[in-house]
Amino acid sequence: xxxxxxxxxxxxxxxxxxxxxxxxxxxxxxxxxxxxxxxxxxxxxxxxxxxxxxxxxxxxxxxxxxxxxxxxxxxxxxxxxxxxxxxxxxxxxxxxxxxxxxxxxxxxxxxxxxxxxxxxxxxxxxxxxxxxxxxxxxxxxxxxxxxxxxxxx
Numbered sequence: 001x002x003x004x005x006x007x008x009x010x011x012x013x014x015x016x017x018x019x020x021x022x023x024x025x026x027x028x029x030x031x032x033x034x035x036x037x038x039x040x041x042x043x044x045x046x047x048x049x050x051x052x053x054x055x056x057x058x059x060x061x062x063x064x065x066x067x068x069x070x071x072x073x074x075x076x077x078x079x080x081x082x083x084x085x086x087x088x089x090x091x092x093x094x095x096x097x098x099x100x101x102x103x104x105x106x107x108x109x110x111x112x113x114x115x116x117x118x119x120x121x122x123x124x125x126x127x128x129x130x131x132x133x134x135x136x137x138x139x140x141x142x143x144x145x146x147x148x149x150x151x152x153x
Contacts, residue, residue, distance in 0.1 A: 026102020
C-alpha cells in the first residue's frame with residue numbers, strides 16, 4: 001500500500017469513526033427529544049401525575065431550586081413535590097428555550113418559563129423564572145440528573 005493509499009485509508013477511517021453516533025455531537029433530533037422530555041416533566045406536574053419523578057429523574061439526581069438552602073436528592077425532591085401538591089397546583093405553563101447543548105450523552109438546556117399556580121383557596125399567582133436542566137441519555141430516553149432555577153422574584 002502506498003503512502004497516499006494509507007493516508008486516504010486513515011482519513012476515511014477517522015471520518016467514519018467521528019461521525020458514528022457514539023462520537024458525534026448532538027443532533028437536531030437530540031435537541032428536540034430533550035425539549036420533549038422537559039415539556040413532559042412540566043406537563044406531568046401540571047396534570048397531577050405523581051409518577052414523573054420516578055420515571056424522569058435518575059437515581060443519583062441532584063437539583064437545586066432557588067428557594068432551597070441546598071441541593072436536593074431525588075427522595076428530597078419527591079418529598080417537597082408531594083408537599084407542594086398538597087398546597088395547590090400548576091394550572092398553566094409556557095417554556096421559552098434559550099439554548100440547548102448536547103454533547104454525547106449529556107444535554108444542558110437553559111430556558112425561561114411562565115407558570116400559573118392555583119392554591120387551595122383558588123387564588124392564582126403567575127410567576128416567571130428560569131431553569132438550567134442537565135439531562136443524560138439512558139436506555140429509557142433522556143432523564144434529569146440535575147437542575148437549578150426557579151422564580152425570578
